[in-house]
Amino acid sequence: MSFQAFRRRLRYLFERDEFAQDLRDEMRLHVELRARKLHRQGVPEEEARHMSQRRFGNQTVVHDMSFEAWGWTSWERLFQDLRLGMRTLGRTPGFTAVAVLTLAVGLGINSAVFSVVNAVMMRSLPYPEPNRLISLWEETSQQRLRQFSSSGGNLGKSGGPRRTTVSVANLVDYRSRGQAFTGLGNFAITPMNLTGTGTPERIPGESVSAEFFGVLGAPAAKGRTFLAEDDQPDAPPVVILTDGFWQRRLGADPAVLDRSVVLDGKARRVVGVLPPTFQSPAQFGFRDRIEFYVPATFPRELLGSHGDHEVAVVGRLKPGVSIRAAQDELDSISAALAKQYPNSNDGVRAVIGPLHDDLVQDVKASLFTLLGASGLIVLITCVNVASLLLVRAVARRHESSVRLALGASRFRMVRQFLAESLLLAAAGCAAGILLGRVLMSVLIAIAPAGIPQIRSVTMDWRVFAVCTAIATITGLAFGIAPAWQASQTQPVESLKTTARNTGGKSQVRWRAALTVAEVALSMVLLVGAGLLLKSFVVLMGVDLGFQPDRVLVMNITLPAPRYNTQDERLRFFQQLEERVRPLPGVRSAAVSNRMPLRGGWGTGISVDIDPATSADVDSQAVTPGYFETLGIPLVRGRLLTPDDRSGAMPVAVVNAAFARFLLPGQEAIGHRARRGSGPWITIVGVVNDIRRGGKTDNIKPQIYLPAAEVGLYPVRLGDLAVRTAGDPRQLANAIQSQVWALDKDQPITDVRTMEEILDASVAQRRFQTLLLAIFASVAMGLAMIGICGVLSYSVSQRTPELGLRMALGAEPASILGLVLKQAGGLIGAGVAIGLLGALGLTRYLESMLFGIHRTDWSAYVLAVGLLAIVALAASLIPARRGSRVDPIVALRYE
């Protein structure tokens, strides 16, 4: 159809009344002229008029047909249906409010969860051609790692190859031998002490290889990114700043490229400033803003050591190269490396995967579970509204009958009812998006750090599209049953029985089915929530092996030029300990490389009974106060003392797991252990096992070396821990001023209590458990409303019957039983179906469970019990009403 024709049709739409009047005039004239002609031909005047009129036929129909030619009729009917729907809904504001609110809850939860999933999982990464970006890591097969995890205390998952970051030495080979990549860039988060721009501060940054920015396809906004010569060991020190650093710390100085910035005591020339939009892959899931990038230079010994896995790697596939092909190529390189360096590379394999998948893998299961749960809630709301609409359809049977009797087609009836439910859906969708907007902010506020891109969550067109789509589908879904019902009305039958509209058999079946569905869906959610709750309880009950309460920890990273040797650093920390210990409120203090829950280091240790094999042992250099400060009890032998220092006999304390696995069946004390080819160290004591990494961590063999024997360990000291008598946070300032008394330029970072760290470590689990518990409660609430509604309706339908029973001598209690029996049947069926569904669906929860199996009976019992009690409570209200029916009133009705 041409534009002209469309314009004519549009004009018609706006001048419809005029058009109608014209057509009527035209037709009236036609009839008159015809009559006059007939009259001229000899027909009497009256007769001629009648003939003419008969011949013309039904003017209204011709009129309508002429209008249909303009092609707006179906729209007009739809409009009529909607207007009528709006009026009918407006007449029952209570029903409308309940239905819209129910829908709003379902759609609101759904759109809030979906907007998070959308932002985190679906939005593509902010780099050009993100599909070609891959993440590369290394996997060490379990055959290589001797199994040291204790089976008794092991609650977390095990098995499968262990995934590590990449060895720099191997990376050199992947780069030089691999053909599949345009580049492989390595990066590692490297916080540094910033001085010279106000108070000393430790700020997060990254050390990256020269390829890094090229691989990501990120040019600098000012200046340049790194060149190949920048990461040579003897290159002049340079730095690239983020837009945030440049704006906030340098006041957006236009001459920034002429400036230098002092990081870890070294002046670095600024060679570039990044655009504000740039985000490193390391930033996803990292709480603090990364502020600068320095070239990653590696000491020569690291470049020769294939066994140290140090860096994260991002790569870009050449155009047209598939991940598979690239993986095949890497496999052959890994195999070649394993032959070349069997000591370090046997069983080690480089693995790649899409960068996006890698970034979101930790939260994937959790988010999809939440999305699934919110989907179930939408289903429940849908069922609930369908059930409400059914009741209404019955109440409106009289209306339907009249309309059918007056000639409305059944199709038109279905359409009318669907229009109504779509109106409800539209209102519910609008309210749902509003509610979803609020819920989304709540979600973001309570979401634990570590969900990538959580801060960029917004409602974009996809959220609206999905919400609208769901609303439309639900509108049709919950509208179809009542619409079908209404169209099946038998007008004759229905008009005959005016007084009471019993729903009829199919109606009862529909509603029973809906109630059962509702109970079943709630059951699934309840079981899921129950399992997560139980696993959270199990997690909270895990014994860490040390006492995290009232311990304050902080990190003091002494920069290299100022504190160049281990001895200098040791001296600083010993002085600091001396100053901190006498502070009021301090019970004890200790220094180590890293305190528990804050990372650690592992190294290959061999023992004297089998010097040829080395095992991966969790290692730590500690000052003597360490065990007292953290509350790790001694099992046998002695703890470390101040006398265990350089020059004295090298000694160490190990944990019970070390003794169990490396020295099985022997008294560990007196045996000797060594790190690589280092000196032999005598074991002098055995302490309790601790879960260093937190509650989900496995128990591993551990060795504690005296911090004062600096030759025994290669990792610098950094963490100070203080056990206090009162609230540990109140001591933070006092301790900081002691640090500054020793070195006024020394920043202190990561000041936190152990309990805060523990709290954060379970935050994600708590988050998902909390949400699922809320979802399950909402579902249960909706199911309750549903059951209550169905039974109330059924009781009101059965009032005469119940009245008759009572007139014939039935006790109120037996009536109560009668209604409850009906409820029990529905609830029982729902619970049974829900249990089956839960058994199937909890498969997807498995990765989120800790310490329990998904068939853990207590969660199921809890869910069944809770649902049964709540559902019965909901049925008690209508049941009691049924038992109070006054027989006289009830029977008078008939």
Next chain:
Amino acid sequence: MIRERGSPKREYEIPPGTLDMLILKTLARGDEMHGFQIADFIQETSDDVLQVEEGSLYPALQRMLIKGWITGEWGKTEENRRARYYRLTKDGRRQLEQEMQRYERVAQAIARILQPARI
């Protein structure tokens, strides 16, 4: 469709698809005509064989208005009554030619079947 039940037997239905053509042809004579005149003209010219039903005429006129084959303008009859006079447009003339060609082809084809070819 509204069929005139009492209509005399000797009148024939207008063959499907030809009503538009007949209306266009009627208007093609150049005069402006209103609805009744069109219907009357077709009936008279066909010696009362073809009777245009009002139930089809007015929807057909509306359709052609949309398509732009005809235009309608309000005027007065000789008795000073308000009436819509239809007139053929350029598009309408083109359409008429097409429909007449098509009709002729079909009519010839039918004729060939009905009159067996002589050897």
